[in-house]
Amino acid sequence: MVAGFCLLADTLDFFYEGSQVYPPVSYWCLLAGIALVDAALASSARLSGIVALAQAALAVAGTLVLPGGSAPPDMNDAGMLIAAYRAGAWLNGRPAVLALLYLAAGVIGVGALDGTTDLTEWRSILLSTVKGTLLAWLVGRYTTARGAHIAELEQRAVREREMARQDLANAIAEDRSAIARDLHDVIAHHVSAIGVHAGAARLGLAAKEASPVSTALAAVETSSRAALLDLRRLLDFLHDSSAEGARQPGLSDLDQLIQAVSAAGLETNVSVQGTRQELEGSLDIAVYRVVQEMLTNALRHGDGHVDITLCYDTSRITVTAVNPIAAPERLVEDSPHRGLEGISSRVGMFNGFVSYGPVPGEADWKISATFSMDGT
Structure with missing residues (x-):
């Protein structure tokens, strides 16, 4: 979308101004060149350096073929700015610096050829470079750095949430182990004692014939064993044991x-x-x-x-x-x-x-x- 609006702005501007300055052949060749280099702004990010070089070369070429005594029309000014932004935002290291130098050379070359920039005055060269390329390039660098910073903050937040969930899981596991120990200390020992005493009492009555008392004691003994088995399963489950005893009954x-x-x-x-x-x-x-x-x-x-x-x-x-x-x-x-x-x-x-x-x-x-x- 940005490349499309940039192409529209440059071609319409040159369409009205360039036709009054350039001969027909040069005019149509330059108009086609503007359309091509601005359309290239929609290309892959890794081609940003090549696009910047093409924009600078087109600007210099348009000034070189300018008829003598003619005022230079606006050509691909929007394309130069967007190319500088792309180079700053999407390139790193040497390619980013080279793309900036291409565009700066193009701006200085155009200024020198049409007489708007005095090559003997460093302030004029610096001002034209800053306005034509450096500002857009720096905005691109800032945008990328800000995006990377936001992404880092998001990743840090994700890591902190993961750590918090892990800490919560560890705390829950510790609580489950503590509950299991408390259940064992408070319940298992007493239930075991009930079963032992019931068994001893039943054996003391073994000499007699079966009676309601011995039957009741046998039931107590059986129930205590079942309760211990069920309790052991629960304890193993709380301990996250993978043993067969950890299986819950069904x-x-x-x-x-x-x-x-x-x-x-x-x-x-x-x-x-x-x-x-x-x-x-x-x-x-x-x-x-x-x-x-x-x-x-x-x-x-x-x-x-x-x-x-x-x-x-x-x-x-x-x-x-x-x-x-x-x-x-x-x-x-x-x-x-x-x-x-x-x-x-x-x-x-x-x-x-x-x-x-x-x-x-x-x-x-x-x-x-x-x-x-x-x-x-």
Whole structure:
């Protein structure tokens, strides 16, 4: 666009003034030359030195063929300025200096030939050089330097953001390790002690026939082992461990979960509707955790029985749990709705929804959680 406006300005200026000064042949040759060198301003940046030389040569040639006694018309003044800017902006080192010298020589040569510059007066030479080429060349150098400075600032900002993200990731990793250590110190040791004492008590009763006490102790022992295994998986996950133990449980581990709660005295029936599908990793873990929470609620607040239904659809999976509500004297006091809040939170992460409450006309409690498989 700049080259086009420059070409238009120079050719129109010379079209009106040059036709009154030059013979027809010289006039049309110079007009074609102006059009060519100004069009070359749109060429590749690496040709800026050649373009500057062509602009200077054309200006000198136009002055050399000027008829004697004629006032010199404006030729490619705009082209000279833009060529000087290009040389300053796009060339470096020796090529940039050479391009400046070409243009300066052209300006001085034109001035000397048409009598506007006194070669014996250094002030006249300096002034014509500064006005004709040096100012535009310096503006080009400044523009390039400013652009490089802005690019450096942007790169520095990007590096600082990357460093900040890395520092945040390191801080999170340290916090995860600290959480893992605290969980191990606070929970794992106590759960291990529960399992050991339950096992010792069960062995002390081994001489007797099976009794509700020994069955309960076996359930405590089994549950403590399961809790330790689950806790170890969480600790490995927090430590970013790549070991097999770091794998979070999913629906493939549902049978083990059912065995654990059955040993604790909860009769569990699981049914599947639709065609089983492989769930994406995080969704598989979330569904498993929801089933685990449903079984825990049924164990704590139910009456010893729960029906779990997994319903697979094309784009969603629904988990439903129905259990009898325990008599008031058997209900376990707990923080209100903490488990239900956890279920709602997990389901909400997958754009699902949860419903729960007593079954109308029956003494059962029903909770249903629907997960979206496609994220919509």
